[in-house]
Amino acid sequence: MSLVAGVDSSTQSCKVVIRDAETGELVRQGRAPHPDGTEVDPAAWEAALARAIEQAGGLADVAAAAVAGQQHGMVCLDDSGTVVRPALLWNDTRSAGAAADLVTEFGGAEPGRRFWADAVGSVPVASFTVTKLRWLARHEPAAAERVAAVCLPHDWLTWRLGQGRDLATAGSGGDLAASGSGGDLAALRTDRGDASGTGYWSPATGEYRLDLLEHAFGRTPAVPTVLGPAEVAGRLPSGAPLGAGTGDNAAAALGVSARPGDVIVSIGTSGVVSSVAEVPAADPSGAVAGFADATGRFLPLVCTLNAARVLDAAAAMLRVGLDELAELALRAPAGADGLVLVPYLEGERTPDRPLATGALHGLTLRTATPEHLARAAVEGMLCALADGLDALVAQGARVRRVLLVGGGARSAAVRRIAPAVFGCPVVVPEPGEYVADGAARQAAWVALGGAEPPTWSLATAQEYAADPVPAIRDRYADARDRIVERLAG
Ligand SMILES: Nc1ncnc2c1ncn2[C@@H]1O[C@H](COP(=O)(O)OP(=O)(O)O)[C@@H](O)[C@H]1O
């Protein structure tokens, strides 16, 4: 049996799966939490990766490995390869003003958005790396001055692993300063999927737009070489090859073996609606990000900032666990008697409202119950994703089936209410680590070769159906624009 390892270094945690390269059978796994916050020292990811690898029994016996990670995060390195400042994550909204400026500088609202969509497939919002670099140049010029290279979370971890360092001994001891330092910048590698979230790489042409990087940052730091889907990015201490890795959403698509016509709804820290496509997308409205995938195709995607943590917040408000929250939600009627929760707890990215706050509308004596609040939280979070599904369809996505994945898909209420909100049945693969699985499948592709990744039989899945309840979305549409912005500080 030849083994492969897949890593998901996502927002809240790091997960490692070890699978059989040919069948996909799960052999071992491990996980470790990440620190909270939207600004994180990359050394903390490396320490979590070391712990997760250790829990998964190490990598000494794997034939190949690959790392998938949260997209967009800005990791800046100086000319010795040392991290310049903590990474700004995809959900850090401080660069919202920079994003607006970058659109304005290329012609203002309509023409500016069209320019970016044509140039790099996406209109930059605060999540995109290019806006974070502009923010850094304007707000921390001394740090910006030291930046010799910029890369993404999965690029950085692949680079660290690929330099032959033994994380099992280096990371778990917790010497973060040491583990965050040093390396050859010329060895940085990335892939099409994650490169397309930078705002300075075009999925349509497969080329960097270094002119846009220079425009945003004032000069052009080194960027990783973009590899094809099954190319080798480095070697583990054992000599086993490391795949290029990819962004977590492209990895999830690989993990569920998505084909054109499959729509994936992922409920993690972010809410994501994506679909595999044969042609690149370029949506000037900015709702759909025109990313590439990890197989040589494309992955148009809508991403919200508020998904599983909306349920966490509702459960905290009600002082219940997540299973009890689901039970409460399922005891309330569809539409929660008109109670609507607008879920913009972290500001929002789609629609582009970085300063928005959440809201509860429709409170009456009747709806002021735990059951109604729980239901409104689930429905509000799903309505934002249903808007994303509409945006994807408006850009030409075919919907053959909707697959529900991510931590939030473990909620019985989410699984049962989603079909009523989306207006179609949803398929829920057995709960698992589909991002890490996608990375493992990429590693198997590297190990086994071939024009396509190996075929792994998908875990069993359950289909959930319900009569559509359009009133839920109608009421949400009435409420979603009635927001107040967050207080300064
Ligand atoms: N049974 C459950 N019901 C609702 N949410 C859940 C459940 N189990 C896990 N989650 C949520 O899933 C989230 C983590 O999902 P995950 O996809 O791993 O996120 P990420 O990839 O962004 O780190 C957490 O916010 C957690 O509360």
Ligand SMILES: O=C(CO)[C@@H](O)[C@H](O)COP(=O)(O)O
């Ligand atoms: O920004 C995006 C996609 O554009 C997010 O989907 C991040 O990639 C974070 O993912 P999770 O940690 O929520 O899985």
